Amino acid sequence: xxxxxxxxxxxxxxxxxxxxxxxxxxxxxxxxxxxxxxxxxxxxxxxxxxxxxxxxxxxxxxxxxxxxxxxxxxxxxxxxxxxxxxxxxxxxxxxxxxxxxxxxxxxxxxxxxxxxxxxxxxxxxxxxxxxxxxxxxxxxxxxxxxxxxxxxxxxxxxxxxxxxxxxxxxxxxxxxxxx
Amino acid sequence: xxxxxxxxxxxxxxxxxxxxxxxxxxxxxxxxxxxxxxxxxxxxxxxxxxxxxxxxxxxxxxxxxxxxxxxxxxxxxxxxxxxxxxxxxxxxxxxxxxxxxxxxxxxxxxxxxxxxxxxxxxxxxxxxxxxxxxxxxxxxxxxxxxxxxxxxxxxxxxxxxxxxxxxxxxxxxxxxxxx
Numbered sequence: 001x002x003x004x005x006x007x008x009x010x011x012x013x014x015x016x017x018x019x020x021x022x023x024x025x026x027x028x029x030x031x032x033x034x035x036x037x038x039x040x041x042x043x044x045x046x047x048x049x050x051x052x053x054x055x056x057x058x059x060x061x062x063x064x065x066x067x068x069x070x071x072x073x074x075x076x077x078x079x080x081x082x083x084x085x086x087x088x089x090x091x092x093x094x095x096x097x098x099x100x101x102x103x104x105x106x107x108x109x110x111x112x113x114x115x116x117x118x119x120x121x122x123x124x125x126x127x128x129x130x131x132x133x134x135x136x137x138x139x140x141x142x143x144x145x146x147x148x149x150x151x152x153x154x155x156x157x158x159x160x161x162x163x164x165x166x167x168x169x170x171x172x173x174x175x176x177x178x179x
Numbered sequence: 180x181x182x183x184x185x186x187x188x189x190x191x192x193x194x195x196x197x198x199x200x201x202x203x204x205x206x207x208x209x210x211x212x213x214x215x216x217x218x219x220x221x222x223x224x225x226x227x228x229x230x231x232x233x234x235x236x237x238x239x240x241x242x243x244x245x246x247x248x249x250x251x252x253x254x255x256x257x258x259x260x261x262x263x264x265x266x267x268x269x270x271x272x273x274x275x276x277x278x279x280x281x282x283x284x285x286x287x288x289x290x291x292x293x294x295x296x297x298x299x300x301x302x303x304x305x306x307x308x309x310x311x312x313x314x315x316x317x318x319x320x321x322x323x324x325x326x327x328x329x330x331x332x333x334x335x336x337x338x339x340x341x342x343x344x345x346x347x348x349x350x351x352x353x354x355x356x357x358x
Contacts, residue, residue: 025222054225
């Protein structure tokens, strides 16, 4: 039995669940944090979403059927939680007419845990200029080091589309940064 | 020379990909940071939140169980009782129908039996007289009546046809004579 399958079995066993969940946090917390952080931008937001993600994982682990890997399943939960968080935040913002929506870079500058130099800021700016789908594909592939197969399972997009999207974004970044 | 080295390092930027520490990788390329010891604190905070959630969920569950008709056992019992009542109704209806049929068949059978037995005890001369009378009434009289009706009909038609013919001949002759 693989390490992941063993962990799932323990997580679905009520007596071993808590111990196994602690191990799960050790294994995936950091990766999921960075995956979320790139979507919601600030550390504060990422912290909130990370907590919600793990609570959801804990509550719905019994429903996990193993159709995809545990890693992919958790990434999908984290992705959905992040999108839900952004939608909720946007709704709040638009409900208050006086408040002007902030750009990604404005939010980034407000974050105390951002200390980027010129080139890092430029990269953030270029990525922010991509479409929503391009951003996710590039970030998942380049920063989270996920395989195209896993990204395709998380975003429910074909692998060939993902590959062409990724190489397009890479080309754009290379052109904009180095020329 | 210097330019080509710079270009090479630039080209490697996107080909390097994810290696080793994911947090360092993000710091290096995106300038994003996290507070010191964040993941340890976050882990305990997530575990505490889950414990709190479980404590909140448990009383809710016990409260639900207090309502006896919402218990699954009661639901199954109610469903079983309903099915039993339905079956009983159907069975009673079908059993009543078969009794009626059996009774009718029995009566018919008894009736035909008594006729057969009684016919054996009747004298032959009586039967002959009965058959003669029946034959006379039913067949001969009816045949005679219908024959008479037929004769009358034929005679009427003949008389009618003759008078019409005579009329026509008379009028036809007078007209031809006049003209």
